[in-house]
């Protein structure tokens with residue numbers, strides 16, 4: 001009985017399929033390749049062949065569109081199905097579904113193997129050696145002159161000095177006149193000046209910050225003013241732009257001993273207690289008396305070199321007791337108040353500290369030089 005049923009089913013299957021393929025053959029347009037729709041097996045074979053021959057996902061997708069797409073072979077078979085007698089439709093539909101599932105499964109298999117192959121090719125071509133050292137960005141650092149100016153300021157901050165600032169393009173009045181250097185005063189020639197206009201200069205020193213501070217604040221005043229200054233100078237110890245740190249201490253009963261003690265303490269704190277310091281009588285129109293501060297030359301240890309010009313000493317700054325004319329200019333009573341001021345060259349101090357024999361090295365921006373500090 002079972003054998004008979006099987007036989008009947010087979011006959012039905014064959015008759016349904018042959019009808020479908022005869023129907024499908026007409027409406028499906030496969031271009032010049034019409035022969036391959038002669039029966040079911042050639043369609044299946046050619047699908048499997050085309051799938052196997054697809055060497056890329058794009059090619060495989062084109063096969064999918066041709067057979068399983070909206071207007072593909074399976075779709076045409078389904079259209080033909082509608083024209084079959086209704087009792088044959090379920091079996092034919094079932095068989096078309098089976099064919100479709102077979103196509104989809106073959107497509108999925110091939111798709112995943114192509115994807116796998118593409119991935120492994122990609123992994124090989126884009127291989128990254130995670131053991132290679134990473135690219136490191138060079139780390140920037142503070143310029144040695146700023147660092148030295150910071151160290152000087154930090155010392156004075158530790159003994160109670162506040163930081164003050166002033167403009168680099170300065171009024172002639174603050175840079176010279178209020179500092180007892182009226183127009184035509186010969187002391188103006190001590191500093192080769194860059195004039196910006198008839199009444200403005202690139203400040204030649206940080207001393208105008210003294211004036212600005214004394215006009216703005218009442219004593220006691222204790223300030224430090226680091227900053228850039230400009231002069232028309234250029235050799236191994238002179239640069240057209242350099243840095244000074246100005247100091248000012250105004251109160252009642254301030255003496256020259258305090259000035260000398262403060263500066264000696266500063267030099268020893270920065271360079272060590274063995275470094276010799278000396279004060280030489282000098283002249284500045286804004287201090288009276290005035291002195292130059294010298295340190296033993298650390299480049300030649302006092303033996304004489306081109307930096308200290310054979311003297312064994314290098315001048316690091318000027319200083320003195322604030323002159324009565326300056327007190328007058330800022331309308332402070334010099335009978336009540338006294339004080340001292342100093343101005344030091346930061347580059348000179350850095351040269352001595354690090355044994356640099358040419359000031360210009362600081363500004364040539366050679367990283368090999370700057371990275372040492």
Ligand code: FA5
Nearest residue numbers: 205207233238239242316317318319341342343345348
């Ligand atoms: C002055 O500039 C005074 N204002 C200092 C002062 C302040 C005196 C307060 C009294 C009271 P002088 O011109 O000497 O001083 O310069 C001070 C320091 O700046 C010098 O000792 C030197 O260390 C440095 N200096 C001067 N010219 C240059 C330059 N062209 N390049 C590098 N450093 C310089």
